[in-house]
Amino acid sequence: MITVLGFAGTLLLLGPWVAVVVLSSAVPAMMAEVAVSRRRAAMVGRIGPAQRRELFFSSLLTNPDAAKEVRLFGVGRYLWRRMTTEIETINREHRRVDRRELAVQAALALLSAAVTGGLLLFAVRSAVRGELSVGDVVLVVAAVASVQTALAGLVTDTVSSYQALLLFRHYLIVVDAGPDLPLSPCPRPVPALRHGIELRDVWFRYADGQPWVLRGVNLLIPAGLTTAVVGLNGAGKSTLVKLLCRLYDPTRGAVLWDGVDVREFDPAQLRGRVRTVFQDALAYELTARENIAMGDLTALTDQARIEAAARTAGVHDVLNKLPRGYETLLTRIFFAESDQGDPETGMVLSGGQQQRLALARGLILGASDLLILDEPSSALDAEAEHDVHTRLRAARRGRTGVLISHRLGVVREADSIVVLADGVISERGSHDELIAEGGAYAALFELQAAGYRASTTEVLS
Ligand code: ADP
Numbered sequence: 001m002i003t004v005l006g007f008a009g010t011l012l013l014l015g016p017w018v019a020v021v022v023l024s025s026a027v028p029a030m031m032a033e034v035a036v037s038r039r040r041a042a043m044v045g046r047i048g049p050a051q052r053r054e055l056f057f058s059s060l061l062t063n064p065d066a067a068k069e070v071r072l073f074g075v076g077r078y079l080w081r082r083m084t085t086e087i088e089t090i091n092r093e094h095r096r097v098d099r100r101e102l103a104v105q106a107a108l109a110l111l112s113a114a115v116t117g118g119l120l121l122f123a124v125r126s127a128v129r130g131e132l133s134v135g136d137v138v139l140v141v142a143a144v145a146s147v148q149t150a151l152a153g154l155v156t157d158t159v160s161s162y163q164a165l166l167l168f169r170h171y172l173i174v175v176d177a178g179p180d181l182p183l184s185p186c187p188r189p190v191p192a193l194r195h196g197i198e199l200r201d202v203w204f205r206y207a208d209g210q211p212w213v214l215r216g217v218n219l220l221i222p223a224g225l226t227t228a229v230v231g232l233n234g235a236g237k238s239t240l241v242k243l244l245c246r247l248y249d250p251t252r253g254a255v256l257w258d259g260v261d262v263r264e265f266d267p268a269q270l271r272g273r274v275r276t277v278f279q280d281a282l283a284y285e286l287t288a289r290e291n292i293a294m295g296d297l298t299a300l301t302d303q304a305r306i307e308a309a310a311r312t313a314g315v316h317d318v319l320n321k322l323p324r325g326y327e328t329l330l331t332r333i334f335f336a337e338s339d340q341g342d343p344e345t346g347m348v349l350s351g352g353q354q355q356r357l358a359l360a361r362g363l364i365l366g367a368s369d370l371l372i373l374d375e376p377s378s379a380l381d382a383e384a385e386h387d388v389h390t391r392l393r394a395a396r397r398g399r400t401g402v403l404i405s406h407r408l409g410v411v412r413e414a415d416s417i418v419v420l421a422d423g424v425i426s427e428r429g430s431h432d433e434l435i436a437e438g439g440a441y442a443a444l445f446e447l448q449a450a451g452y453r454a455s456t457t458e459v460l461s
């Protein structure tokens with residue numbers, strides 16, 4: 001600004017209109033650059049989905065967990081092509097804006113050359129007529145060049161700030177997004193569970209227009225007892241669990257905690273009283289100790305608590321035998337080139353061992369009121385499953401539990417069993433009652449029992 005004003009003063013020597021011509025040549029430059037930066041900001045928003053797809057394909061191609069299937073099915077080339085297609089789309093969009101910018105810059109350069117050239121001719125002519133000295137001409141040339149350079153810098157900086165503000169809007173949209181669950185303005189404290197949790201005519205779907213998953217579920221989960229939920233794949237068992245943890249609210253109906261609608265509680269406090277082991281629990285790329293302590297970070301330095309949880313989940317012996325015990329990193333993705341193959345730098349657990357570790361994470365918080373196990377042993381062999389469930393029964397004793405499993409041999413031990421089918425509870429009762437009823441549960445149990453009997457006979461014959 002100071003440069004522009006200083007040299008513009010020099011140009012006034014030639015005549016006021018000279019200063020006006022040079023300064024106003026910045027106006028079209030500003031307008032054209034602003035238009036380009038608008039285009040660029042819009043383009044950045046537009047290519048978002050393609051960039052996410054590119055990221056997805058490239059992470060599949062580099063992820064050690066995906067390597068098994070990618071190699072086995074020979075889909076590496078296919079995924080690579082899908083990735084490069086996305087990159088080409090992104091580059092095409094970039095190029096389109098780049099080309100426009102190039103055209104705009106070229107036009108602006110011509111304009112400023114025309115202004116400079118015109119003024120130079122004018123100054124030389126005035127010098128010939130003796131109106132300006134040679135020194136004045138040199139001064140004019142320097143002033144025009146300086147004003148134009150300073151103006152160009154001013155335009156570039158203004159426009160890049162403008163573009164940053166346009167993109168900043170994306171950030172504001174994310175930051176200003178409200179909570180996805182309506183929060184109670186003055187939440188009630190969550191009392192210890194005394195009577196039970198009730199689902200009252202709960203209807204649920206993931207979004208408007210999507211099919212109903214639950215269509216009027218009525219269910220009482222009595223405190224101190226274990227309720228088992230069985231149902232086919234996709235029946236909505238895991239969805240029910242998400243409603244119990246208030247990861248979602250029912251579309252209609254209510255979930256009542258000792259008669260109080262859970263929407264009146266602070267969700268974080270409610271989740272502190274509920275422990276859930278999901279069937280697709282995460283395996284963190286951290287040490288074994290941290291993997292368990294993720295369930296309750298106050299246990300991070302409390303080896304006794306961590307070990308107790310690991311023992312209940314039946315994974316203590318496995319962890320203890322790792323090269324660095326509980327401090328072993330449970331991943332191989334961070335090793336340095338020099339320590340390749342050194343087990344001290346990280347180990348990978350089997351699927352069943354990972355599941356036990358997730359179980360230990362769920363069990364670390366002693367004070368929880370409700371323990372929900374969503375197919376916690378699907379990756380365990382029969383013997384391990386029996387072992388885990390014997391330990392869990394002891395851990396659950398006196399606690400309220402919800403157990404979801406396809407293994408009806410495990411489910412039969414629950415205090416009561418409900419069958420979820422077509423979005424409602426279609427059967428409920430104890431194992432013996434449901435068998436006597438001869439409904440879906442009895443049929444399923446018979447099928448599993450027959451499977452075991454058949455394989456036993458096959459093995460024996
Ligand atoms: P289950 O645990 O009994 O096998 P789920 O509760 O996981 O069944 O799923 C029930 C239904 O809800 C399925 O049809 C599934 O496609 C759908 N579903 C699950 N999670 C989501 C989600 N996040 N968004 C949309 N639909 C979902």
Ligand code: MG
Nearest residue numbers: 237238279374
């Ligand atoms: Mg499920």
